[in-house]
Amino acid sequence: xxxxxxxxxxxxxxxxxxxxxxxxxxxxxxxxxxxxxxxxxxxxxxxxxxxxxxxxxxxxxxxxxxxxxxxxxxxxxxxxxxxxxxxxxxxxxxxxxxxxxxxxxxxxxxxxxxxxxxxxxxxxxxxxxxxxxxxxxxxxxxxxxxxxxxxxxxxxxxxxxxxxxxxxxxxxxxxxxxxxxxxxxxxxxxxxxxxxxxxxxxxxxxxxxxxxxxxxxxxxxxxxxxxxx
Numbered sequence: 001x002x003x004x005x006x007x008x009x010x011x012x013x014x015x016x017x018x019x020x021x022x023x024x025x026x027x028x029x030x031x032x033x034x035x036x037x038x039x040x041x042x043x044x045x046x047x048x049x050x051x052x053x054x055x056x057x058x059x060x061x062x063x064x065x066x067x068x069x070x071x072x073x074x075x076x077x078x079x080x081x082x083x084x085x086x087x088x089x090x091x092x093x094x095x096x097x098x099x100x101x102x103x104x105x106x107x108x109x110x111x112x113x114x115x116x117x118x119x120x121x122x123x124x125x126x127x128x129x130x131x132x133x134x135x136x137x138x139x140x141x142x143x144x145x146x147x148x149x150x151x152x153x154x155x156x157x158x159x160x161x162x163x164x165x166x167x168x169x170x171x172x173x174x175x176x177x178x179x180x181x182x183x184x185x186x187x188x189x190x191x192x193x194x195x196x197x198x199x200x201x202x203x204x205x206x207x208x209x210x211x212x213x214x215x216x217x218x219x220x221x222x223x224x225x226x227x228x229x
Contacts, residue, residue, distance in 0.1 A: 026102055027051065029091075029196040031079045036062050042087070050200060052094045056170075058087030065192075073107035073192050075142075075151040080194035082109060085187040088172035093200050098130045101163035102197040103155030108141040108173065109190040110149070119188055122176040123154070128168040135162060138180050141173075141191075151194065165201070 027049040036046055040055040040062070047053070061082045065072030068082060083089055093099050106123045126136035137159055142152030163169070173189040174181035 026197045026199045029053075029198065031062050031081050031194060033079075037079060038062060047094055050094050051099075051198060052092055053081070054090040055083070056088050056090055058083070058085040060084060060087065060089065068109060068192075071109050071112055071149075071190075073109055073149040073151055075107070076105070076192070076194060078194070080192045082190070082192045083172070084190055086172070086174075086185055086189040088170045089193065091169045091171070091196065091198070092167065096167075098165045098167060098201045100160075100199045100201065101125065101127070101166060101169055102157075102160055102199060103153070104171075104193055104196040105151050105153045106139075106141070106171075106191055106193045107149050107151040108143065109192050111188050111190065114188060119185065120176045121173050121185065121189065121191075122180065123191060124172050124174060124181070125163070126170045126172070127163055127166050128170075130165050130167045136180075137162075138174075138176065151192070155197070 029048050029051060031048070036048065038061070040046065040060045042055060042057055042059065044060075045052055045054040046062075061067060061084070062079055063082065064079055065074065065076060081089060104125075108121050108123075110119075110121075122138040122140055124136055124138045126134070128134055139152075139154050139159070142150045171191070171193055173185070173191040175183040175185050175189075177183050
């Protein structure tokens with residue numbers, strides 16, 4: 001019996017060690033593929049990599065910089081999600097499990113002409129956690145003026161340490177002056193986002209079922225050896 005318990009513990013440890021890298025492997029939502037390209041009106045959803053995204057408040061487009069004409073951002077030749085006016089992009093796991101956010105790339109896409117002279121627009125990720133908390137973080141866009149619209153990479157671990165155990169993240173852009181999002185953008189809160197790095201957290205029940213399955217297989221094997229004798 002003791003030998004069997006040692007074998008079971010050793011097998012479970014090996015399976016756990018093998019699954020650990022998979023559990024923490026990040027998914028990159030890159031918006032690639034003809035099936036995703038197109039227009040998304042308010043409330044429309046699409047999925048990629050086990051995550052579901054919804055265009056909210058206004059329309060969004062999955063396409064390339066060329067699809068936006070003169071307003072198209074630079075530094076990205078692939079498909080991305082463009083969020084129009086003052087809308088936002090909501091992101092959740094498709095199966096409802098918690099996840100973490102580890103980074104993304106984004107660019108400001110101003111209205112031309114701008115309704116606000118030299119606005120200071122920031123990129124915001126606003127999180128809703130599985131235990132009911134809410135918080136947000138804002139980043140300056142790359143470029144020094146409304147005429148410079150390059151993609152910037154946002155992935156500093158210090159910025160994303162809080163973004164764990166999430167049930168939803170909303171991405172949007174707003175004005176920063178005396179306070180974040182304290183001044184109306186007049187539909188100039190537009191942005192492009194790409195390469196969102198997220199990691200789903202396996203449910204505890206999943207690991208429990210795996211352990212029970214391993215135990216059952218080993219017990220069955222032990223009984224089979226007894227019957228042969």
